[in-house]
Amino acid sequence: MIYQRLFLTALLIVYAVLAYAATTYEAPFSYEPVGPRAFPLLLLALLAVSTVYLLIRPGQMAEENAETPLTGHVLGRLVLCVLALSLFAFFFEKLGFVVAAFLFAIAMCRLYNGRWVTSVITGAVMSVAFYVLFDRLLDVPLPLGVLSGLGV
Amino acid sequence: METLGYLGQGFGVATTPLNLLTALCGTLIGTVVGLLPGLGPINGVALLIPIAFALGLPPETSLILLAAVYLGCEYGGRISSILLNIPGEASAVMTAMDGHPLARQGKGGIALSISAAGSFMGGLIATIGVTIFAPLLAKWAVAFGPAEYFVMMVFAITCLAGMAGNKPMKTAVASLIGLLLACVGIDSNSGVYRFTFGSLGLADGIQFVVLVLGLFSISEILVLLERTYYGQSALKTSGRMLFNVKEAMFVKWTVLRSGVVGFFMGILPGAGATMASAVAYMSEKRMASKDNRFGDGDLRGLAAPETANSAAACGSMVPMLTLGVPGSGTTAVMLGALTLYNITPGPLLFQTDPQLVWGLIASLFIANVMLVVMNIPLIRVFTKILAVPYWALVPGIAIVTAIGVYGVHATTFDLFLMIVIGVVGYILRKFDFPLSAVLLGFILGGIMEQNLRRALSISNGDLSILWSSPITWGGWALVVLMIVLPMYRGWRQRQVARPANP
Numbered sequence: 001m002i003y004q005r006l007f008l009t010a011l012l013i014v015y016a017v018l019a020y021a022a023t024t025y026e027a028p029f030s031y032e033p034v035g036p037r038a039f040p041l042l043l044l045a046l047l048a049v050s051t052v053y054l055l056i057r058p059g060q061m062a063e064e065n066a067e068t069p070l071t072g073h074v075l076g077r078l079v080l081c082v083l084a085l086s087l088f089a090f091f092f093e094k095l096g097f098v099v100a101a102f103l104f105a106i107a108m109c110r111l112y113n114g115r116w117v118t119s120v121i122t123g124a125v126m127s128v129a130f131y132v133l134f135d136r137l138l139d140v141p142l143p144l145g146v147l148s149g150l151g152v
Numbered sequence: 153m154e155t156l157g158y159l160g161q162g163f164g165v166a167t168t169p170l171n172l173l174t175a176l177c178g179t180l181i182g183t184v185v186g187l188l189p190g191l192g193p194i195n196g197v198a199l200l201i202p203i204a205f206a207l208g209l210p211p212e213t214s215l216i217l218l219a220a221v222y223l224g225c226e227y228g229g230r231i232s233s234i235l236l237n238i239p240g241e242a243s244a245v246m247t248a249m250d251g252h253p254l255a256r257q258g259k260g261g262i263a264l265s266i267s268a269a270g271s272f273m274g275g276l277i278a279t280i281g282v283t284i285f286a287p288l289l290a291k292w293a294v295a296f297g298p299a300e301y302f303v304m305m306v307f308a309i310t311c312l313a314g315m316a317g318n319k320p321m322k323t324a325v326a327s328l329i330g331l332l333l334a335c336v337g338i339d340s341n342s343g344v345y346r347f348t349f350g351s352l353g354l355a356d357g358i359q360f361v362v363l364v365l366g367l368f369s370i371s372e373i374l375v376l377l378e379r380t381y382y383g384q385s386a387l388k389t390s391g392r393m394l395f396n397v398k399e400a401m402f403v404k405w406t407v408l409r410s411g412v413v414g415f416f417m418g419i420l421p422g423a424g425a426t427m428a429s430a431v432a433y434m435s436e437k438r439m440a441s442k443d444n445r446f447g448d449g450d451l452r453g454l455a456a457p458e459t460a461n462s463a464a465a466c467g468s469m470v471p472m473l474t475l476g477v478p479g480s481g482t483t484a485v486m487l488g489a490l491t492l493y494n495i496t497p498g499p500l501l502f503q504t505d506p507q508l509v510w511g512l513i514a515s516l517f518i519a520n521v522m523l524v525v526m527n528i529p530l531i532r533v534f535t536k537i538l539a540v541p542y543w544a545l546v547p548g549i550a551i552v553t554a555i556g557v558y559g560v561h562a563t564t565f566d567l568f569l570m571i572v573i574g575v576v577g578y579i580l581r582k583f584d585f586p587l588s589a590v591l592l593g594f595i596l597g598g599i600m601e602q603n604l605r606r607a608l609s610i611s612n613g614d615l616s617i618l619w620s621s622p623i624t625w626g627g628w629a630l631v632v633l634m635i636v637l638p639m640y641r642g643w644r645q646r647q648v649a650r651p652a653n654p
Contacts (some may be wrong), residue, residue, distance in 0.1 A: 004407075004583045018332070021347060022346070025345055026344070026618065032341060032605055032608070032609040033609060033612060034605045034609070036342045037341040037345060039605070040346065040347070043328055043331050043332045043335070046326060046328055047332065050321055050325050054321055054322065057321075059581055078378070081374060082374075085370070086568070086571055088550075088554060089564050089567035089568050091553070092567060098556075101554075105547040105551065108543075108546055108547035109544075111377065112376075112541075112543040112546050112547075113541075113542070114257075114541075119543070122544060124498060126547060126551060127551075129553070130551055137269050140201065140202065140555060140559040142555065147642045
């Protein structure tokens with residue numbers, strides 16, 4: 001319950017920042033009575049009221065959440081997963097899709113309890129197969145990055 | 153009669169070789185996605201949007217693909233529910249209540265086949281419903297002005313919150329967050345940048361694909377990481393694979409009733425398949441005689457939710473096609489896909505794009521037949537897929553998700569934005585805020601604000617335009633009903649519970 005209250009409080013702070021930003025929105029010229037800030041401000045007001053209500057009466061937690069409590073170990077893995085995703089996004093263009101996806105897939109396989117050998121094989125197969133499938137067959141341009149010199 | 157003519161044209165569209173093949177692939181992919189624990193119709197449909205684009209499919213074909221995947225997921229969700237006791241998606245939760253006990257009693261084959269038949273009947277009943285009701289509603293909806301539309305959207309949001317059972321406030325917050333996210337980017341009326349905080353990447357607003365894949369795919373990856381289901385093996389299906397006449401007769405009324413209930417629940421904006429299966433299960437349980445075995449392996453308890461969730465999946469196409477208001481999270485994704493093609497769903501769609509609408513409706517019939525034909529003999533094959541371990545599955549999902557998002561604008565900014573949305577989505581999920589409400593809010597946000605501002609421009613700022621016509625009165629009455637009814641029900645439940653625990 002305490003975590004939910006912390007989260008709700010954080011949300012309230014976000015609303016306040018957004019509301020401050022919204023008050024500055026003014027149309028340079030306008031031929032309609034409402035303007036760009038009324039609707040967001042209305043939403044933020046409603047959000048604030050309902051969030052405060054939840055702070056006072058938080059309601060019950062889902063059963064699903066009771067089933068998988070967030071232990072330090074799980075939390076650590078979640079952080080690693082987000083880190084892997086972020087690094088994948090960071091290197092997506094710099095290293096190119098194939099290399100980034102290869103490394104990322106290995107990391108993800110390991111996170112989900114894959115063994116080293118299977119992880120490396122999965123990484124290699126997935127990175128090349130998805131590149132061929134999307135870039136070559138489906139015409140979704142994917143960056144080649146460091147491999148662009150190979151002339152593939 | 154006119155409707156039948158249009159439906160005939162629709163079958164003409166749906167039975168072209170390309171569209172038939174698309175429907176077949178869609179139903180197959182949908183079934184597989186649906187049966188994999190953790191992946192539901194929203195993920196399946198969302199992941200396929202970039203692929204449909206990449207293939208350069210015409211709009212009606214990609215819509216047929218997405219609808220086939222949606223129906224396929226509703227079919228597939230039951231397999232893991234019955235054999236593993238892990239619902240593949242939310243609407244299959246009720247299926248596990250009686251399906252898994254049946255499988256443990258060695259009646260897995262019967263449970264799977266009767267639920268497939270139930271899904272088929274549900275889909276059929278609802279598709280007939282769509283054929284009859286969608287054109288009527290579309291004709292009526294032409295009378296909608298901006299004010300009427302705005303009230304309709306308010307109704308959709310309150311419906312969502314009112315139906316959400318014990319967490320209406322959380323659903324309300326989630327849908328408001330979705331509405332607010334729709335405000336990000338350039339305001340189309342005034343050209344003012346809103347909530348971009350100087351970032352060029354946000355100037356265009358949050359891309360629909362980025363939001364969907366962030367909310368559903370990334371948060372799902374994080375949830376899957378938490379789960380310890382990995383390694384759990386499915387029950388073997390043994391014994392008779394097909395139900396017999398006696399069993400079919402036993403559930404026939406349940407199937408018919410649940411099909412109708414499911415269809416109407418599907419039409420209600422926001423209620424969707426999950427609510428429909430719960431309502432059908434509960435009402436069948438209430439109607440059954442005292443010696444029922446609900447919860448312990450009653451065939452009716454299996455047939456009711458399965459029929460209802462397929463019916464609701466079809467039913468939710470009605471508000472999507474006629475009003476442009478999605479009936480469920482998945483139709484919200486489909487609606488987004490349509491707007492990517494510059495098609496605005498709404499009452500006029502029936503006039504401007506009849507081949508799209510009727511082609512889709514006809515393909516619902518076809519997809520249903522394909523699913524039942526495919527599902528009964530292929531059960532053994534599908535159950536094998538349940539053995540795919542997460543370490544092979546999740547990296548694939550993550551990479552396809554990243555490609556889908558990168559493919560929209562070819563910037564890595566969108567990838568980072570998706571991760572941030574995914575993490576926030578995961579936190580919201582942990583605290584039991586429904587993500588499909590965020591998505592529905594996001595889809596409705598843009599049109600809701602536009603209609604409100606248009607209405608107020610017409611009236612020169614006079615708010616009374618929002619309750620100036622019979623349709624708006626009706627709409628507000630429904631809104632009030634949707635707020636008061638759940639409150640009354642909660643109050644009644646407390647009244648009943650009080651004497652029991654003084």
